[in-house]
Amino acid sequence: MKFNRGQFLKLTALSAAFGLGGKKAISLIAGNELRAAPGTSSAPAADPKKRWGMTIEMGKCKEGCNECITACHTTHNVPDHGNPKDEVKWIWKEKKSKIFGEQVHPYAEKNGDKPFLYMCLQCDEPPCTRVCPVNATFPREDGIVMMDFHRCIGCRFCMAACPYGCRSFNFRDPRPAIKELDTSYPTRSMGVVEKCNFCNERVDKGNLPACVETCPEKVLTFGDLNDENSEIREILRTRETIQPKTELGTKPSVFYIV
Amino acid sequence: MIKSIIKVIPALAIFLAIVSIPFWMNLGAEEMEKPELPSGMSECIESREYMRINHMKMLDEWRDESVRKSEHFYTNSKGQKFEKSLVKTCMNCHSSQEKFCERCHSSVGVKNYCWDCHFTPEQMEAK
Numbered sequence: 001m002k003f004n005r006g007q008f009l010k011l012t013a014l015s016a017a018f019g020l021g022g023k024k025a026i027s028l029i030a031g032n033e034l035r036a037a038p039g040t041s042s043a044p045a046a047d048p049k050k051r052w053g054m055t056i057e058m059g060k061c062k063e064g065c066n067e068c069i070t071a072c073h074t075t076h077n078v079p080d081h082g083n084p085k086d087e088v089k090w091i092w093k094e095k096k097s098k099i100f101g102e103q104v105h106p107y108a109e110k111n112g113d114k115p116f117l118y119m120c121l122q123c124d125e126p127p128c129t130r131v132c133p134v135n136a137t138f139p140r141e142d143g144i145v146m147m148d149f150h151r152c153i154g155c156r157f158c159m160a161a162c163p164y165g166c167r168s169f170n171f172r173d174p175r176p177a178i179k180e181l182d183t184s185y186p187t188r189s190m191g192v193v194e195k196c197n198f199c200n201e202r203v204d205k206g207n208l209p210a211c212v213e214t215c216p217e218k219v220l221t222f223g224d225l226n227d228e229n230s231e232i233r234e235i236l237r238t239r240e241t242i243q244p245k246t247e248l249g250t251k252p253s254v255f256y257i258v
Numbered sequence: 259m260i261k262s263i264i265k266v267i268p269a270l271a272i273f274l275a276i277v278s279i280p281f282w283m284n285l286g287a288e289e290m291e292k293p294e295l296p297s298g299m300s301e302c303i304e305s306r307e308y309m310r311i312n313h314m315k316m317l318d319e320w321r322d323e324s325v326r327k328s329e330h331f332y333t334n335s336k337g338q339k340f341e342k343s344l345v346k347t348c349m350n351c352h353s354s355q356e357k358f359c360e361r362c363h364s365s366v367g368v369k370n371y372c373w374d375c376h377f378t379p380e381q382m383e384a385k
Contacts, residue, residue, distance in 0.1 A: 046327070046328040138326070140328070146325070146326075148325045148326055149375065150321055150325065181377075181385060183377040183381065183382040183385050186345075186375040186376045186377065187375050188375055189371070189374040189375050200328075204328055204330065
């Protein structure tokens with residue numbers, strides 16, 4: 001085969017010109033566009049005018065009742081590995097001293113360190129979403145701090161950033177540790193962080209979160225903090241509420257009536 | 259000159275044999291089993307050709323749009339509405355992961371990690 005200098009230069013110039021053609025030149029060979037979905041998009045359900053919040057009235061919460069926890073953990077396929085090291089939890093009971101720290105004193109005796117219901121507080125200024133390198137956790141327009149489990153790479157920066165310790169990591173494969181699989185909601189895989197997402201899948205359909213719906217004592221109230229006429233705003237107006245670690249500026253959307 | 263060319267020939271033959279392993283290993287192998295399509299249907303939510311080329315991009319966009327933008331419905335080119343859901347929409351007609359997804363994907367060596375978390379129709383039936 002003869003291939004002289006002149007031909008080589010011509011071929012090089014031609015391919016360079018082709019390369020400069022960019023995407024147009026590529027579509028000359030590849031043909032169709034690389035984008036799927038011709039007509040899509042509908043009105044998003046995450047309404048930017050809304051801001052979902054919750055109040056927890058611990059005085060009403062009965063000792064020994066764990067119905068909200070069971071309801072949440074079964075509908076979301078939260079695994080139970082049976083040891084605290086691998087524990088995964090979305091909503092659970094935590095000692096008051098762990099949540100409110102210095103506000104617990106010995107004179108309250110038995111009541112002083114009562115277990116409080118605890119979950120992701122859905123901060124308005126969430127530190128976890130700021131550190132996530134892949135945007136797997138992000139604030140939704142309606143105030144829900146969301147987890148995109150597809151995208152989580154398991155770096156656990158968010159767990160380090162969360163001042164409330166409300167995130168869990170799947171150190172093991174969760175599937176074998178789920179007692180009763182609910183096939184209407186996916187599980188997670190090993191190496192992914194998870195937490196309470198304020199039941200985004202239910203809220204988007206106009207339903208209440210599973211814990212709120214299940215509670216027999218009406219301990220939990222869920223609603224739109226931006227709606228002045230909502231039940232939750234009425235509670236926040238008339239009752240005295242506290243929030244943990246407000247000095248950090250995280251602005252949680254969960255309020256405690258003590 | 260010729261001597262040195264002859265010297266190279268055995269090495270060249272070995273090299274070609276190794277490089278072509280994928281081809282002759284597959285000689286006489288059974289043909290890939292075709293994925294089972296739902297009976298009584300002529301078209302997916304978009305045309306067959308479109309779905310063949312774009313199903314993975316569509317699923318990728320669906321998951322981003324439904325999880326990240328809360329856009330839960332897809333309107334196809336005919337104006338029909340579908341929920342953006344692998345399990346509820348796709349697998350509603352393609353009722354077997356093993357006979358549909360897996361047949362192509364395993365033969366081309368692509369592992370679908372969808373099913374690490376989502377339930378296959380088979381698993382849902384076993385429940």
